[in-house]
Amino acid sequence: MSTDQDHMIWHVRCRPDTTADGHHRVLDLLGDFTPVVQPLPPLAALAQLRGASRLFQAAPGRLAARFRIQALAKYGIDAHIGIADTWATAATASTHPGTSGILHLPGHRAVEQFLAPLPVRALHGIGPAQAARLEAFGLHTIGALAAMDETVVCRVLGGKAGRILRDRARGIAPRAITARRMPESTSAFHAFDRDVYDPVLVRAALPDLVTTVGQRIRGREQIARKLTLAVRFADGSTVERTRALPQPSAHTDDLKVTVLRNLDSMAFQRADPPPPRDGRRPPPRRRRPRDTDLPGPRTREPALPGTRPRPNQHPLRPPPRWPSQRLPQGELIPLSWPTA
Known part of the structure; x- marks a missing residue:
């Protein structure tokens, strides 16, 4: 017979200074x-207490205190634990554990x-951005x-995001906890303080990201087979390039060579910056001189030799018109010209 305590979920959050090896020890x-442990690298994990309370004959709160004492005594790792019937509520509770380091929410009330x-x-x-928009609406x-x-x-x-966040605010999160190994992928990102138009600056930000990813996968005792580089532009569009390593590796130099090749394949060029927004006008751009910019009077160029005007039209005179004099009364104007 199952009870509510059998469905309690732990959200274990290690301190920010915990190493990757320490996180592995906490998972062990x-x-x-x-047995139902879901890693959330780099510093957290979820655990489903399905029958653990009956096995150890202890309530979820006392069992969490026992786990926390063992982590401190064996490995010197301090962890905060949130306990609730849903993983999202437990994750929120682990950020407000109080002085005991544990916050247990036994029921819906x-x-x-x-x-x-x-x-x-x-x-x-x-x-x-979502929080700021909600606050703007009160x-x-x-x-x-x-x-x-x-x-x-x-x-x-928005439809999906609004429903998910409202359900979490009411303590509803239907996703189940599944036992998993360490994730098979990891990522790191760098956000510039302002829009960058020089590819040299983009290239200079990559070594730190590669070092972070290399340290992370070496801490997990893993190796990388391929790397994906994603670059987001000012208009929100994204370009991605994926390249496989010549051979699986976790060395920083191998990862750096591959990610720089991804960047070179994008063929970025230096872009002209937009005009300043402080009201100043940008400097005028240089343009090629035209004929109107040349000094001196303008003259008509002579016609090419052998050029003939069109029939019945002189190149420098308008075509002939009807005579302007008044015709005598009774005289008709001929409709066709006499031919010789």
């Missing part, structure tokens, strides 16, 4: 408590009382977001 220790007063930016999975807390009609939230944030 979680495996001693439950406890979840509602915990989430309602928090600022909307504290909701797990919400982005800064929704400053998670409780206000949960109480708002779904149609209104979908109009503000």
